[in-house]
Amino acid sequence: MSYGAGHDDNHDHKPTGIGRWLFSTNHKDIGTMYLIFALIMFFIGGAMAMVIRAELFQPGLQFVNPQFFNQMTTMHALIMIFGALMPAGVGLANWMIPMMIGAPDMALPRMNNMSFWILPFAFILLLSTLFMDGGAPAGGWTMYPPLTLQLGNAFPFLIFTIHLLGISSILGAINIIATIFNMRAPGMTFMRLPLFVWTWIITAFLLIAAMPVFAGAVTMMLTDKFFDTSFFSAAGGGDPVLFQHLFWFFGHPEVYILILPAFGIVSQILPTFARKPLFGYASMVYATAAIAFLSFFVWAHHMFTVGMPLAGELYFMYATMAIAVPTGVKIFNWIATLWKGSMTFETPMLFSLAFIVLFTIGGFTGLMMGITPVDFQYHDTYFIVAHFHYVLVPGAIFGVMAGIYFWLPKWTGHMYNETLGKWHFWLSAVSVNVLFFPQHFLGLAGMPRRIPDYNVQFADWNMVSSLGGFVFGLSQLLLVVVVIQCVRGGQKATDQVWEGAHGLEWTLPSPPPFHSFTTPPQVTEATAHS
Amino acid sequence: MSVNKLKQTVLAVIAVSLFLASGTALADYALNLTEGVTPTSHRVYELHMIILYIVTAIGVVVFGVMGWSIFHHRKSKGAVAHQFHHSTMTEIIWTTVPILILIGMAVPATKTLIFMKQTGDAEMTIKVTGYQWKWKYDYLDEGISFFSALHQDSNEARQIDSGIDPNTIENYLLEVDKPLVLPVETKIRILITAADVIHAWWVPDLGWKRDAIPGFINDNWTYIKEPGVYRGQCAELCGKDHGYMPIVLNAVSKEEYAAWVEEQKAEQIEAASGSDREWSMDELMEKGKTVYAANCASCHLPEGQGIEGLFPALNGGAIVNGPVSEHVNIVLNGKNMMPVFKAQLNDVDIAAAITYERNSWDNSTGDVIQPSVVKIAR
């Protein structure tokens, strides 16, 4: 029975040794690899952030030269976005989606493994540039030409890293779509899907539509550099701004690719710990879909200052403001879910509540920057640095953290150390605000982003911000401690784990069997989502 | 993680929130957007404040409700979970109300944007060109043209391990060798472009920034109400020294401006005559040292060491110690990241820099390059 892994026998016959991981076709093992990879990248990218904050601790250059500083900002962003957040989201999807929809595994298990294994190689390619003549990419993660065309030997490595990441993401997204559309257990209709699954359907569509455009854009840059094309050069009839249009056509959906899975996670956690069904399930689904759909029509709000014609600037302003409506609906639904619930405050719940507040603050500043005339002042200052870190750190990353704490007992079969978890939360939640809130002031006061040194008038808030940064960075080590402790042992987790948990994943044992649902469960209205 | 540190951070957060909460602090330049000195910047500031107040109000309501719920609807207080999960009317309300608020914001925003686009009937026009890493200003009506780069004091202090405390430098990183001079109470058209990579020209007090795109002109205008010195910086990552290309705008009365224009014209005539006379080695070396520091040292480094893989070393370099014609050619016409200096420097400057490079550090070719040689090679 060499091919019989999926057959009706219930005993787990896990492959053993290193081959279990290298050749895996198991959604849980692949999910675990994604999550571990994301954690490693989170610390590498975080170390780069520490270099940045150390240099900005006080005016004057103390530690690194400006070129290296630019390499750090560029690599920090690339690693955090493509190495930490996206793989973390895919890792959670891998672990949870088959369990949530009652499937034995992902639809295309071998391709699943390829999606993962491309990633470490892609980042070897990218990180190797740090040791090259001329150093790593230093033109910003947005890679605008002509600046990025000035890169030395790192240039083709950067482009091909993007290609690899694109292949990985597209294969992963295809797999998720095939899984959700085709692998649902009987009775698991679309409107019974857990919200996390819904956000991932939409994220996967965003990936498939956006990543190829990005691949095309960087390919044009490659030929501009090496084969004398003129896509991004006015001298040949092209336009450097064309790259920005293509980039942000990808880039704006990309930010929703990062945040939507976090929306999904929070939508699972709030009902669990409020012991109350999610408020407005249908409107949550439609709002998410609306946000994703609109994300393809607002890209140029990232580039108001390039000097578009008036009609263009007005259109992109209105379209951007429109996104505030479905986003607001989501926030209101979450709060209505809490309303008249019976709340307890375990670590996943704490991270989720902080997510709502701090993500909303990021949303407010996002709305402010959507207003074109004032964006002319905010653009490319620390104000936007504060904005996107609010939506990505206490937004997306807190969402992922919440998910990790929420599902860790299910994955390992043990409860994590709640005290350490709460320490991790409180230290993170306080320091993240110390880190990023002052950056609003810096930006408004006129400090541009991506500079290694600044006038002394910006010194105080930079110092506060750096202190917050160091505390935040160190606090994340607690997560590692919690996870390792939890994997090694601890109080045995029940199948349901949390008192208020509903859904198929909580009907499986903790830890779940190697193949999740070998016989599909029958789903009814009562056993569906919470 | 000590409890003390936690307390400190908590205190810091409280301090931050207090600053934000106090209306007076919001008017402080260090915390909030500048009101600026142009009609545009006033409108932008007002718009900024309106939206800030609206989102703050929304935040208070939303977080208030949430906080109330978190406080009261907790299990430890004996709260029993209700099981409602739907209310069409509420959902319609919280979809419609935001739409109305957004429309309320969009109206003034649209008006301001249209106002900012009225570049016509300007009384004078200047062209701003971004270079790595300095600005060039062309007064198109007057024929005046000059570069504006980071001031020497800041430039020395900003070097890594310079040993100079930035606090001792006046306007550290926000001072230039030659500021842009503009008249007040004049509608000025500002055309922005770049020579190499994308930069962004930003003086907060004017109320906007605009990208400088190589090969394209971006069209803007300003009308400065009050005389004064207004400072800004490049706002688009443009490479290694992106943080070191400030903008200083000296707004003066119309009379002072007219006098300044005359002065500049005279200076330019004088400078143009320099290339016709014979220069001595010492003169060239002395001038070359300053030209080198201002134009070459940021990449090839002050001692000509260069950076491996990016910028070739000049100390002992092949071109610097090779034939003069090739050396002149690469300085004039550039190559890869090397700028086209014939567009930036005059014959005397180029001759001086080349002479300096060929006779400094370990280089001792003994060559004296006359400005006339450069003039012919152009």
Added chain:
Amino acid sequence: MSDSNSTYFIPDPSRWPLVGSIALFLTFIGASTMLNGSGFGTFIMGIGIAVVVYMFAGWFAEVIGESLQGKYNQQVDVSFRWGMSWFIFSEVMFFAAFFGALFYARQLSVPWLSGEGAGALTNMLLWPDFVMDWPILAIPDENAFIDSLFYETIPAWGVPALNTAILLSSGATVTFAHWALKNGNNRALCWWLFATVLLGFTFVYFQAGEYYHAYTELNVKFSSGIYGSTFYMLTGFHGFHVTMGATMLTVILIRSMKGHFTEHNHFGFEAVAWYWHFVDVVWLGLFIFVYWL
């Protein structure tokens, strides 16, 4: 043949994904070092591409084997359909980037540079000699590239029109092949497929001749400004996809001759047929916007 129709097939651990990842890694690290001027990089890239081919051969052989053993139930078949259709959609978006560049150049950047619309000052101050024309025969800065001037472009109603006819016919023949397959007529299936493959490679042959003509006689090159850039990028990537599609069709032809497909179980055939229609449609876009208009 199969007793597993009720259970979804989960493959055993497989080395192919890892082989594929390493192959891509070698290809790209080789390509990077090659572009940076190292001959050794070309060698590594060659190895990488060879391993990619090996991976595809091995992986698909495994899949075909499993399929023939009847391990795939209806649900697995549907997974493959979802996978292939969204893969094709991602390819559509890849081409969309290049079409976007073409439209941007024609509608915005070239008009602006020549002084239309918002570009009046751009033209006056920076490119006073540049005039609006499409295709642009002379680029704004004629010193930017050596020998960038060209004289004429390839007319739509010569070889491109012929190639359109060829590709459209091949779309028809592959559909006839599908009908034959559904009717269980394996002999007709093979002949129609053979015709499709033949038409596909004929297209590639004409396209190559066209490139040679454009490059050597018309002086249309990659460096001929935005026209040459968009022309070669779009037609080049399309030609690459046609070559891939024709190669896949060849594999399907061989499998058909071996009798791998039945009336009800022939997803491999359909996947390639979808792909073939996709390159067909892209070509229509190319013909209209690159050659004709």
